[in-house]
Amino acid sequence: MSDPTTLVILGASGDLTSRLLLPGLASLLAVEPDRRVHVVGVDRAELDDAGWRAKVTEAFTGAGVPEDAAAEVAADARYVQADLLEQEQLAGLLDGLGGPLVLYFALPPQVSQKVCGLLERLELPEDTRLALEKPFGHELESAQELNVQLLKLVPEDRIHRVDHFLGVNTILNLIGIRFANRLLQPMWSAEHIERVVISYDETLALEGRAGYYDGAGALVDMIQSHLLQILAFFAMEAPASLDEVEVRSVKAQVLRATRVWGEDPTTASRRARYTAGRSEDRDVPSYVDEEGVDPANDTETLAEVVLEVANARWAGVPFVLRSGKALREPAKQVVVTFRPPRHVPTGLKDCTEPDQLILELKPGAVDVVLSMNAEGDPFELEQKVIRAELGKSRMLPYGEVLAGILDGDPLLSIRGDVAEDCWRIVDPVLAAWRAGSVPMQDYPAGSDGPDGWGVVPPRS
Numbered sequence: 488m489s490d491p492t493t494l495v496i497l498g499a500s501g502d503l504t505s506r507l508l509l510p511g512l513a514s515l516l517a518v519e520p521d522r523r524v525h526v527v528g529v530d531r532a533e534l535d536d537a538g539w540r541a542k543v544t545e546a547f548t549g550a551g552v553p554e555d556a557a558a559e560v561a562a563d564a565r566y567v568q569a570d571l572l573e574q575e576q577l578a579g580l581l582d583g584l585g586g587p588l589v590l591y592f593a594l595p596p597q598v599s600q601k602v603c604g605l606l607e608r609l610e611l612p613e614d615t616r617l618a619l620e621k622p623f624g625h626e627l628e629s630a631q632e633l634n635v636q637l638l639k640l641v642p643e644d645r646i647h648r649v650d651h652f653l654g655v656n657t658i659l660n661l662i663g664i665r666f667a668n669r670l671l672q673p674m675w676s677a678e679h680i681e682r683v684v685i686s687y688d689e690t691l692a693l694e695g696r697a698g699y700y701d702g703a704g705a706l707v708d709m710i711q712s713h714l715l716q717i718l719a720f721f722a723m724e725a726p727a728s729l730d731e732v733e734v735r736s737v738k739a740q741v742l743r744a745t746r747v748w749g750e751d752p753t754t755a756s757r758r759a760r761y762t763a764g765r766s767e768d769r770d771v772p773s774y775v776d777e778e779g780v781d782p783a784n785d786t787e788t789l790a791e792v793v794l795e796v797a798n799a800r801w802a803g804v805p806f807v808l809r810s811g812k813a814l815r816e817p818a819k820q821v822v823v824t825f826r827p828p829r830h831v832p833t834g835l836k837d838c839t840e841p842d843q844l845i846l847e848l849k850p851g852a853v854d855v856v857l858s859m860n861a862e863g864d865p866f867e868l869e870q871k872v873i874r875a876e877l878g879k880s881r882m883l884p885y886g887e888v889l890a891g892i893l894d895g896d897p898l899l900s901i902r903g904d905v906a907e908d909c910w911r912i913v914d915p916v917l918a919a920w921r922a923g924s925v926p927m928q929d930y931p932a933g934s935d936g937p938d939g940w941g942v943v944p945p946r947s
């Protein structure tokens with residue numbers, strides 16, 4: 488049996504650890520109970536091994552981890568109380584840790600960066616991997632600097648820039664649906680597709696996350712990161728296999744070709760912020776009145792950007808990426824609108840609506856919307872939906888992503904150049920917004936967004 492991987496969670500008492508990492512690990516162990524992993528929690532907070540083990544056990548309870556596997560992992564788990572910004576304490580932590588070793592930075596980005604700076608002066612054990620959460624930098628330049636810094640510590644294939652959307656089965660389904668279906672393959676280009684809308688509308692509001700969100704906003708929180716990854720899966724060329732080098736290369740090619748539509752963020756982007764309203768039977772305060780929000784930050788809670796993938800396959804097709812909070816209904820989907828047929832026999836009635844393929848990300852389903860016979864007149868048509876529900880995911884997205892990190896496979900991690908490209912794409916939008924060239928609109932919480940936006944923009 489191979490050596491167990493040591494998973495060191497830096498920031499073990501934080502929200503990310505209890506809300507996402509430990510449940511993710513539990514869901515992974517439920518599927519792979521033989522996986523051997525030592526979970527070391529590190530934080531400044533006062534806690535001992537027993538307290539940490541209780542936390543790990545709590546996360547495993549009810550998650551389907553077989554009892555003996557849960558007991559084994561919990562018994563091996565250990566807690567180190569340390570201030571990671573103290574060089575000596577950091578050195579002490581690494582002492583005695585061997586590879587394979589994962590240092591998972593569940594820390595605010597500024598702290599992660601400082602810790603990486605201190606790690607430069609230490610020798611990392613052989614086969615150390617680094618896992619970092621978004622945001623990866625705050626614009627292109629800082630992402631480039633962070634990449635340089637990380638590469639001083641370990642090679643690129645041991646850096647796992649985490650994006651949990653890469654562990655979402657309905658997003659990974661894009662690979663199967665696109666490349667295993669002859670029916671769709673010839674349709675997947677500007678010749679047949681008129682536009683693509685990738686949206687992630689949430690009913691959730693700020694939910695007490697001002698500390699992070701108020702400095703990020705919808706554009707950075709969702710579009711710069713998650714939605715661009717969906718775009719990459721949607722538009723990439725076919726990889727020859729699921730090997731990380733191939734898949735990550737074809738994704739990178741797409742993002743390298745992507746830019747703001749018309750290279751004009753003032754016409755190709757919109758932003759808005761929720762005001763007081765009611766969402767899902769709750770009163771939601773105006774965003775600026777939420778606890779911890781600084782109105783001077785001018786943070787948007789709904790963002791939309793139109794992009795072009797300027798290559799031979801996609802040039803001329805608008806890709807609309809949109810995400811927002813406190814909206815009336817969740818809309819987490821990719822809507823593909825096909826071009827109209829070249830000619831429809833004269834006499835056929837009501838076939839003016841375009842065909843669509845809708846990939847629903849949550850819950851996972853595929854809808855094909857086609858014109859078909861209505862009742863009665865055989866030449867009168869109506870749009871009907873052919874729907875298939877996707878199979879349930881085997882584990883939580885964080886479980887999938889963690890599996891890759893623990894195995895040292897970066898397939899589901901963001902490559903350094905891609906992290907930079909995602910900033911290169913949105914930086915002009917951020918600059919236009921900061922300069923006040925795109926007005927901030929508003930919408931009541933629980934509505935569909937500002938008047939006139941609609942969920943799907945009008946056909947071009």
Ligand SMILES: O=C1O[C@H](COP(=O)(O)O)[C@@H](O)[C@H](O)[C@H]1O
Pocket residue numbers: 689691708709
């Ligand atoms: O990373 C984030 O993602 C969530 C949406 O993802 P989900 O898997 O929870 O649906 C979003 O609410 C959050 O603001 C963002 O930081």
